[in-house]
Amino acid sequence: MVEWSDEQIQAFRQTLLNWYDAHGRHLPWREDHDPYHVWVSEIMLQQTQVNTVIPYYERFMTRFPTVGDLAKASEADLMKAWEGLGYYSRARNLQKAAGQIVNDHGGKWPRTVEGLRELAGIGPYTAGAIASIAFNLPVPAVDGNAFRVFSRLLEIDLDIAKPQTRQVFEKVISRIISPDRPGDFNQAIMDLGASYMSAKHPDSAHSPVKAFNQAYLDGVEMQFPVKSKKPRPVKVAYYGLVIQHADSFLMVKRPGNGLLANFWTFPLIAEDDVLARSDTPDMVTDEERLTLLEQLFQDEFGLQLHVVPIGGKPVKHTFTHRQWLISLLSAQLDSNVDLSFFPGKWLTTNDLAKIALPKVQVKLFKRLSKG
DNA sequence: CAAACGTGGCC
DNA sequence: TGGCCAAGTTT
Known part of the structure; x- marks a missing residue:
């Protein structure tokens, strides 16, 4: 020096x-x-x-x-x-x-x-x-x-x-x-x-x-400067659920601490949580994954879903320490279903225009409008 | 202390 | 494309 x-x-x-x-x-x-x-x-x-x-x-x-x-x-x-x-x-x-x-x-x-x-x-x-x-x-x-x-x-x-x-x-x-x-x-x-x-x-x-x-x-x-390298973001796969009724989407509010605290997003279910419901997670077909996801929704939230894949590659979003890969699925649900066990609510497009959304959720909406 | 915490730009 | 950088703080 x-x-x-x-x-x-x-x-x-x-x-x-x-x-x-x-x-x-x-x-x-x-x-x-x-x-x-x-x-x-x-x-x-x-x-x-x-x-x-x-x-x-x-x-x-x-x-x-x-x-x-x-x-x-x-x-x-x-x-x-x-x-x-x-x-x-x-x-x-x-x-x-x-x-x-x-x-x-x-x-x-x-x-x-x-x-x-x-x-x-x-x-x-x-x-x-x-x-x-x-x-x-x-x-x-x-x-x-x-x-x-x-x-x-x-x-x-x-x-x-x-x-x-x-x-x-x-x-x-x-x-x-x-x-x-x-x-x-x-x-x-x-x-x-x-x-x-x-x-x-x-x-x-x-x-x-x-x-x-x-x-x-x-x-x-x-x-210069000398700076040690940080670890690469960890990849995490999710299913993102596009649940619509009329002009509303069923959204969830994220927890008050951690990543994107308090922000509203589509329901995001970790692929690992879905596969954990199988006795043979290494050999689950795409078809079976969807069934497991529907069972998870029934057990956790009391909601009967029928999900259909939305085409295209998973939506990728990289944070400092995480990389999310979100596969979108669509489902219909009646507006009068019982949401008492579900950590979210219906938000109209009018509601959504007024609140702050994280970039990853904006990406998901863009994917929908592009098809 | 190491890890968590968002996003956009650049090559 | 993936990796790194950009006027850091909190736990």
């Missing part, structure tokens, strides 16, 4: 901030330093690209202009505003924190990193970002950009996927950060990481800080 002298640090700050003043990005949440604006944008930007966030941010500020508006929003409105952004616990934590600010802090923001960390959904990165950008506190905001930029500048070869690596970067950046303009410094690092020092296509030859970029100078830029 490279160590910079005090003179080098001064020169780096000046070079970086001069570049940022001339070429920093103009983004909707950079129009002022309102902590509410900084906060909402930072949460949306977690694991999400700038271009994706911009329209969501604009709509969100129109819909919920202040932290008070957010605190009193309905869950349905909130999720509709977040629909498609993913990592939905971010939205729930956002509203929970809005309630903390309004109720526990009398509408005033905590102005320390420690105070910010008490708020739901605010971890070490976001606390540093809000503290430095909104309150001008000289603290680092170590996100993926900061990890990548400083690992290359200083040839830090620690695995950035390990939690304990963060404190090393925080300590290093704390010494380098501009004490006068910490918010601009942190944002400049992000802009640098999104341009001249991007992950896949860096252009260090033209970078404003190329003279400080030891990994580039040594011709080993692409060896």
Whole structure:
């Protein structure tokens, strides 16, 4: 790891901030330093690209202009505003924190990193970002950009996927950060990481800080940052049941925790749960699978179904850690069947247009309309 | 600490 | 196509 002298640090700050003043990005949440604006944008930007966030941010500020508006929003409105952004616990934590600010802090923001960390959904990165950008506190905001930029500048070869690596970067950046303009410094690092020092296509030859970029100078830029690989998504096969009556679909509400918590989807039955009902799961025919599925529905929910396969390949949807392969089946059911043992209800197309749906369910509807 | 947690873009 | 990346936090 490279160590910079005090003179080098001064020169780096000046070079970086001069570049940022001339070429920093103009983004909707950079129009002022309102902590509410900084906060909402930072949460949306977690694991999400700038271009994706911009329209969501604009709509969100129109819909919920202040932290008070957010605190009193309905869950349905909130999720509709977040629909498609993913990592939905971010939205729930956002509203929970809005309630903390309004109720526990009398509408005033905590102005320390420690105070910010008490708020739901605010971890070490976001606390540093809000503290430095909104309150001008000289603290680092170590996100993926900061990890990548400083690992290359200083040839830090620690695995950035390990939690304990963060404190090393925080300590290093704390010494380098501009004490006068910490918010601009942190944002400049992000802009640098999104341009001249991007992950896949860096252009260090033209970078404003190329003279400080030891990994580039040594011709080993692409060896940084060091990051251990994550396991591949596990494949899971489901049967997705399209149960219609008039203009309604029989939908289920997912559990309040876990993947896609509280979202409505078609009934999804794991293929494994179907095969588990056979004595010889290794030699079950397609025909027999459907019969087993109908028996499962009868036993679990008291519903008499007759399912028919819908043509085409299974609908594939990949999450960070799971890949769903959904084979669609259709079934008819009377609207007056007893649903007292079934964890769902009929939703009209009008209902469905109003609620937030996860992308995988949108895919399933698209498959239906395409045939 | 390792794993869970969504989605879109890129090659 | 599959794998990786994109302004992380929670448990």
